[in-house]
Amino acid sequence: MEEAKPVPRVGVVVFVLKGKSVLLGRRRSSIGASTFALPGGHLEFGLSLTHTQLYWLNQNIFGSLALIKYLSGAGESFEECGARELKEETGLEMGKAEYITVTNNLFLEQPKPAHYVTIFLRAVLADPDQLPQNLEPDKCDGWEWYEWDKDKLPQPLFWPLDQMVRSGFNPFP
Numbered sequence: 528m529e530e531a532k533p534v535p536r537v538g539v540v541v542f543v544l545k546g547k548s549v550l551l552g553r554r555r556s557s558i559g560a561s562t563f564a565l566p567g568g569h570l571e572f573g574l575s576l577t578h579t580q581l582y583w584l585n586q587n588i589f590g591s592l593a594l595i596k597y598l599s600g601a602g603e604s605f606e607e608c609g610a611r612e613l614k615e616e617t618g619l620e621m622g623k624a625e626y627i628t629v630t631n632n633l634f635l636e637q638p639k640p641a642h643y644v645t646i647f648l649r650a651v652l653a654d655p656d657q658l659p660q661n662l663e664p665d666k667c668d669g670w671e672w673y674e675w676d677k678d679k680l681p682q683p684l685f686w687p688l689d690q691m692v693r694s695g696f697n698p699f700p
């Protein structure tokens with residue numbers, strides 16, 4: 528069988544802000560292994576229906592996007608994705624969140640090269656006292672708060688994040 532051609536994917540990652548600090552974890556995943564990165568993951572179509580069923584719904588309920596989303600689970604928003612990934616990876620409940628920037632990253636150093644358009648959100652916690660847990664220990668060594676100061680951030684940072692720090696980017700409003 529012919530090998531499928533790679534396509535870009537969408538990542539959604541979250542600067543969880545607490546005081547002067549952000550939440551970082553050392554990755555175990557193949558992309559960026561052993562570097563410190565933000566919580567986050569892939570934007571999902573979230574489809575519990577087949578394409579045919581989804582098309583039928585769209586034709587028959589007069590294109591009400593809210594109702595189609597409700598019935599099928601399709602079409603995750605950036606904020607829904609960020610909140611879901613944060614919860615899956617750390618157990619934390621995301622509070623108020625907003626989009627801050629997007630980057631276009633090519634990861635060629637992998638046996639399976641990847642291309643990600645990465646959406647960055649900033650968010651606060653729903654409950655500022657809630658503690659992060661390492662819920663995916665196969666993908667991350669653990670989560671800690673690190674002060675946003677280029678001399679105090681842990682090293683090495685995941686390179687997309689490292690590039691942002693070097694460019695003087697600041698996730699705080």
Ligand code: 8DG
Nearest residue numbers: 538540558564565566567568569632643645687688
């Ligand atoms: P999932 O199965 O839970 O959906 O995916 P994941 O295993 O949690 O995905 P991920 O690798 O953590 O995130 C998806 C991609 O987003 C990652 O491979 C590359 C891109 N990405 C960046 N910067 C960052 C970052 O700081 N943190 C994370 N987690 N991903 C990032 O470009």
Ligand code: MG
Nearest residue numbers: 567568612616
């Ligand atoms: Mg994930």
Ligand code: MG
Nearest residue numbers: 566567568616
């Ligand atoms: Mg992840």
